[in-house]
Amino acid sequence: MIEEPYRWLEAMGNRRDYVREQLKSGTPVLGTSLQEGILLLGVGSGQSKVFELFDRHAMAGLGHPADLEKIRQAAIDAAHMESFTRAPEDVSLRRLVSFGLSGQLKSNFEQIFSAPFLIELLLAELGSSPKEDLFFRLHFDGSFQSQNGGIVVCASQNDQEQAAQQWLQQATHGKMNRRDAADLLLQAWWCLSRQKSFDGSLPAESERQKGWRKATEDKIVEIGWLSRGASRQAKYDSLTLDSLKL
Amino acid sequence: MLRGEVSANAPQQTQATTVFAFQFADGVLMAGDRRATAGNVIVTDRVDKVIEIDATSLLAIAGVPATAFEMARVLQTSFEYFRRSQLQPLSLPAKVRALARLLRDNLPMTMQGVGVVVPLFAGLDQSVSPPKAQVYFYDPLGAQFQAVGYAASGSGSVTIRSIVSFQEHYGTPRPSEMKLPEAVRFALRLLMVAAEFDSATGGINPATETFATVKVLRPGGVETISDAQQKEFLSARQPGGTC
Numbered sequence: 001m002i003e004e005p006y007r008w009l010e011a012m013g014n015r016r017d018y019v020r021e022q023l024k025s026g027t028p029v030l031g032t033s034l035q036e037g038i039l040l041l042g043v044g045s046g047q048s049k050v051f052e053l054f055d056r057h058a059m060a061g062l063g064h065p066a067d068l069e070k071i072r073q074a075a076i077d078a079a080h081m082e083s084f085t086r087a088p089e090d091v092s093l094r095r096l097v098s099f100g101l102s103g104q105l106k107s108n109f110e111q112i113f114s115a116p117f118l119i120e121l122l123l124a125e126l127g128s129s130p131k132e133d134l135f136f137r138l139h140f141d142g143s144f145q146s147q148n149g150g151i152v153v154c155a156s157q158n159d160q161e162q163a164a165q166q167w168l169q170q171a172t173h174g175k176m177n178r179r180d181a182a183d184l185l186l187q188a189w190w191c192l193s194r195q196k197s198f199d200g201s202l203p204a205e206s207e208r209q210k211g212w213r214k215a216t217e218d219k220i221v222e223i224g225w226l227s228r229g230a231s232r233q234a235k236y237d238s239l240t241l242d243s244l245k246l
Numbered sequence: 247m248l249r250g251e252v253s254a255n256a257p258q259q260t261q262a263t264t265v266f267a268f269q270f271a272d273g274v275l276m277a278g279d280r281r282a283t284a285g286n287v288i289v290t291d292r293v294d295k296v297i298e299i300d301a302t303s304l305l306a307i308a309g310v311p312a313t314a315f316e317m318a319r320v321l322q323t324s325f326e327y328f329r330r331s332q333l334q335p336l337s338l339p340a341k342v343r344a345l346a347r348l349l350r351d352n353l354p355m356t357m358q359g360v361g362v363v364v365p366l367f368a369g370l371d372q373s374v375s376p377p378k379a380q381v382y383f384y385d386p387l388g389a390q391f392q393a394v395g396y397a398a399s400g401s402g403s404v405t406i407r408s409i410v411s412f413q414e415h416y417g418t419p420r421p422s423e424m425k426l427p428e429a430v431r432f433a434l435r436l437l438m439v440a441a442e443f444d445s446a447t448g449g450i451n452p453a454t455e456t457f458a459t460v461k462v463l464r465p466g467g468v469e470t471i472s473d474a475q476q477k478e479f480l481s482a483r484q485p486g487g488t489c
Contacts, residue, residue, distance in 0.1 A: 048333070053330065054330070073331060076327065076331045080323055080326070080327045080330075084319070084320075084323045231470070232301060232468075233322075234300070234301065
């Protein structure tokens with residue numbers, strides 16, 4: 001089947017469509033770089049979506065829990081191996097993604113007789129200032145984009161993801177504390193998961209806030225926090241809505 | 247060469263220490279001097295012998311630093327790796343045994359007399375509510391013992407144990423009743439006395455801004471007592487008592 005180039009392309013296309021279809025029901029995860037640290041947010045109903053990877057590194061993702069788990073373990077293994085062999089300061093997200101995870105995902109995606117990874121990932125590295133914070137948006141096929149600071153959205157649909165990210169970049173202007181940032185990310189999460197359009201027809205702020213509160217009543221809001229001010233080596237902490245007074 | 251005799255070709259070992267830990271009102275205080283010696287030579291007065299292994303564990307090292315620091319690094323990596331990968335912290339008994347295993351693995355070096363490590367370990371017992379900080383001490387072969395109120399290791403430990411025992415029995419307040427400022431002041435004075443009787447213990451000297459490594463483990467986690475805090479606690483007026 002794969003000897004002929006055309007069939008190869010067709011197989012890849014089918015595989016891509018299959019993964020995207022499977023990921024459709026996944027709810028987005030979001031991250032933002034603030035003055036005091038990096039905040040990652042996801043809403044789940046049992047399975048975790050936001051994880052600590054290493055001292056200054058965290059991950060959030062959507063997709064099949066087993067696949068998320070495989071990638072999480074691979075990232076943790078690689079980071080700790082690097083830290084033990086060299087030093088914790090040598091663990092970098094750029095190397096972790098571009099030389100490790102990306103290659104593994106691409107290889108897996110191109111092996112058309114094995115099941116593909118059903119995941120979309122957002123990875124974060126805490127820097128010494130918001131400008132030096134690093135986000136990687138890693139896709140199921142191993143392709144990735146990086147960004148310094150700002151806001152990153154990870155959703156199953158690319159057009160929605162871009163629209164939400166643009167809206168958030170404008171909406172977060174001046175809103176730099178953790179509580180307001182978490183509130184805004186939850187509003188965007190609600191709009192994305194309810195297929196709201198991010199143009200002029202977006203519901204008012206009060207409706208968005210009411211919406212996410214109602215939608216998360218029977219769910220778990222996971223908030224990962226990489227603190228720039230933490231004196232400990234491990235900068236990650238899990239926050240709750242209560243601790244943010246939300 | 248006779249059995250038990252160190253080879254004449256063996257390098258002069260960097261060692262000697264005074265480290266100790268005791269229960270105070272809020273948890274466990276662990277402290278150590280900062281001197282490393284090789285024979286009668288002072289190698290440095292800036293060694294941190296009390297090491298934060300993770301958010302709820304402390305290790306105080308006594309013996310050969312080359313081996314001890316490597317043990318600390320192995321523990322740091324393995325505890326954090328377990329917590330992150332398994333999404334739950336390692337239990338206190340498992341942490342205590344992990345250090346015992348490292349000491350047993352180091353047995354050949356210990357028997358040759360070139361890599362002896364006799365550490366102290368403090369960790370939070372999460373099986374009780376609220377979590378309680380506990381202290382453990384080891385022998386060079388890896389046997390582990392839970393300390394009831396205090397433990398000490400290194401060349402100055404005899405002095406420390408005598409004073410803490412006296413204070414626990416006859417002093418006011420007892421170490422286990424001391425608040426943080428009193429406990430830190432008591433710890434610093436212990437080191438000053440140990441340094442008087444043991445040339446391999448660095449002691450502290452406020453005049454030259456030379457302080458100890460002091461960390462406390464409370465139900466909320468580990469806190470490092472900075473040089474500035476040590477200076478403040480040491481110079482603060484004390485309300486009374488003998489500490």
